[in-house]
Amino acid sequence: GAGVSQSPSNKVTEKGKDVELRCDPISGHTALYWYRQSLGQGLEFLIYFQGNSAPDKSGLPSDRFSAERTGGSVSTLTIQRTQQEDSAVYLCASSLGSGYLPYEQYFGPGTRLTVT
Amino acid sequence: AQSVTQPDIHITVSEGASLELRCNYSYGATPYLFWYVQSPGQGLQLLLKYFSGDTLVQGIKGFEAEFKRSQSSFNLRKPSVHWSDAAEYFCAVGANAGNMLTFGGGTRLMVKP
DSSP states (O other), X not given: OOOOEEEOSEEEEOTTOOEEEEEEOOTTOOEEEEEEEETTTXXXXXXXXXXXXXXXXXXXXXXXXXXXEGGGSOXXXXXXXXXXXXXXXXXXXXXXXXXXXXXXXEEOOOEEEEEO | OOEXXXXXXXXXXXXXXXXXXXXXXXXXXXXXXXEEEEOTTOOEEEEEEEOXXXXXXXXXXXXXEEEEGXXXXXXXXXXXXXXXXXXXXEEEEEETTTTEEXXXXXEXXXXXX
């Protein structure tokens, strides 16, 4: 079956512009995660959605970052007024859910964001 | 808060040689531990995981890892490395019901012919 897909694969934007990154999780996966991979910070958690529950936004670095998940499926990560330090690879992952023991997270190929 | 340390940023081994990648974690309770591999331009692929039980876990591609609670370690091993194993390897700990992963800094493996 299809894995996690992300679009675009690459995005170059000018400082100060807004960008939207899209994630299509594996069908049937109720949990969705966004991570960021950058040279300076490594791989870091951003936000987590589980079903219809309120998202865990504890990893978002600033209020310029937001994310939504429509219909429990597709998710969009929005970065407003982009800064050069936002340049990174943004990875999306999905899993069957969460419970007593964690389920495996399946990662997409990522979106490479470059802010000029 | 949990943390993961991978002391080796780069490792080079000869093809056919054995491999051990180190991982140390800090977490107050029983950790859920993972090893992922990332090939150039690719996403992360799960190699293996430890939740409980047998402390030696087997994964894909001939990899194994051993959980040692007394040393707070979860080192990854492979008896004989192949050129296709060249990649970046990440150790991670998952916590809380949501299982958000905290990753180590990664170890880049190069394989000499």
